[in-house]
Amino acid sequence: MTDDPISGGSAAGPTLESLGYSDRWRVLFEAQAKAGHVPARVLRSDRGIAIVAAAGGFVRAEPSARLRRDTDAGAPACGDWVVLDPAPTHRTALIEGVLPRSSAFTRGASDESSARQVIAANVDTVFVVHPIEPAPNLRRIERELALAWESGAIPVVVLTKCDVVDAAETERRVAGVGEVALGVDVLATSATAGTGIESSRAYAREGQTVALIGPSGVGKSTLINALLGEERQATREVRASDGKGRHTTVTRELVPLPGGGVLLDTPGMRAVAMIDAQDGIATAFADITALAEGCRFRDCTHTGEPACAVTAAVEAGELPEERLSSWHKLLREAQVAAMRTDARLRAEEERRWKHIHKSAREVYRLKGKDPGR
Ligand SMILES: Nc1nc2c(ncn2[C@@H]2O[C@H](COP(=O)(O)OP(=O)(O)OP(=O)(O)O)[C@@H](O)[C@H]2O)c(=O)[nH]1
Ligand SMILES: [Mg+2]
Ligand SMILES: [Zn+2]
Numbered sequence: 001m002t003d004d005p006i007s008g009g010s011a012a013g014p015t016l017e018s019l020g021y022s023d024r025w026r027v028l029f030e031a032q033a034k035a036g037h038v039p040a041r042v043l044r045s046d047r048g049i050a051i052v053a054a055a056g057g058f059v060r061a062e063p064s065a066r067l068r069r070d071t072d073a074g075a076p077a078c079g080d081w082v083v084l085d086p087a088p089t090h091r092t093a094l095i096e097g098v099l100p101r102s103s104a105f106t107r108g109a110s111d112e113s114s115a116r117q118v119i120a121a122n123v124d125t126v127f128v129v130h131p132i133e134p135a136p137n138l139r140r141i142e143r144e145l146a147l148a149w150e151s152g153a154i155p156v157v158v159l160t161k162c163d164v165v166d167a168a169e170t171e172r173r174v175a176g177v178g179e180v181a182l183g184v185d186v187l188a189t190s191a192t193a194g195t196g197i198e199s200s201r202a203y204a205r206e207g208q209t210v211a212l213i214g215p216s217g218v219g220k221s222t223l224i225n226a227l228l229g230e231e232r233q234a235t236r237e238v239r240a241s242d243g244k245g246r247h248t249t250v251t252r253e254l255v256p257l258p259g260g261g262v263l264l265d266t267p268g269m270r271a272v273a274m275i276d277a278q279d280g281i282a283t284a285f286a287d288i289t290a291l292a293e294g295c296r297f298r299d300c301t302h303t304g305e306p307a308c309a310v311t312a313a314v315e316a317g318e319l320p321e322e323r324l325s326s327w328h329k330l331l332r333e334a335q336v337a338a339m340r341t342d343a344r345l346r347a348e349e350e351r352r353w354k355h356i357h358k359s360a361r362e363v364y365r366l367k368g369k370d371p372g373r
Helices: 023-032 065-069 138-151 167-180 197-204 220-228 278-284 286-292 309-315 321-369
Strands: 038-046 049-054 057-063 081-085 093-098 104-107 117-121 125-131 154-160 185-188 209-213 253-256 262-265
Touching: 023 038, 023 081, 038 057, 049 081, 049 093, 057 081, 065 093, 104 138, 117 209, 125 138, 125 197, 125 220, 138 154, 138 167, 138 278, 138 321, 154 167, 154 220, 167 185, 197 209, 197 220, 209 220, 220 262, 278 286, 278 321, 286 309, 286 321, 309 321
Parallel strands: 057 093, 125 154, 125 209, 154 185, 209 262
Antiparallel strands: 038 049, 038 081, 038 253, 049 057, 081 093, 104 117, 253 262
């Protein structure tokens, strides 16, 4: 094992437990591991080369040839727990297996032929990060919450830079976000003033993983530094001209906290494309999901059917119209994404069968040529 190549910290590195290793992972590891293999967690993964943390420290690792062939498992993603062959005779350790994920924050690949890309694996809490000023875009927050719920992690909305507006305005905006973030904690923080840092830290207890997502320049890395108590993550001034960040963070990476717990810094996402997140949408819009129970038709689309409890709630002023149209929009996008996924899976299946038929023909042809059989 090498010295910590990424933070210059101690060669010993964090313990597996502080990185979140638990009985769940032990059982899954033992089911896959062979003699000499050790469990490790992927801190960073860049074009197939990963930096992983194992009990002995940090090491460079790449997927074994067998794992690369096994397309189902996909490339090891940031946050994955893996089966590692430390391979003392090689310079690079080999990742022999990826343990089944407890959660996965994914996005549709830009290339339609390939599968979804896992942005963060095995995350317990997703911080949906937005600055308090300009006033948070509630529609974007709804979208990100749906995706966070879909990932299997618990979302928390973190409003940053609360030092730039007064306390009363902060309170108003937190309440406004609370109205669209049902059952979700909303934190008001300021790394500059040091407020809300302790309440943020509470989510990153020993063994817990917290991923930060949100547009560039919102203060994700600054918040991580505040939680670390040191300037470890690079941060940068937002352009004054248009208030847009410049993608200071360029790779996703796990950052172990000294007191246990792990943070996952991500590069800012400009637009967040919807994936087939229909369950996530149902959870993020628990109010609409509950109202829909009262519709006459079980498959009511809440677009003008008779005895629709959802449109009735809008008419009665109990459900904001913008919220219902936001729900319609996200659901449509999710359905389109689902159809695309289905088409891709069908195409893959077809390719697989073509390959099998071709191999089978090959075998018959060879047999036919061999009079001895
Ligand atoms: N006033 C104020 N500025 C802040 C606060 N937190 C962050 N900033 C500033 O916001 C700018 C962007 O912060 P970053 O932490 O680099 O943003 P990021 O979300 O990591 O951006 P990317 O890495 O590009 O995705 C920096 O100039 C920070 O100093 C805060 O609490 N108050
Ligand atoms: Mg950053
Ligand atoms: Zn309805």
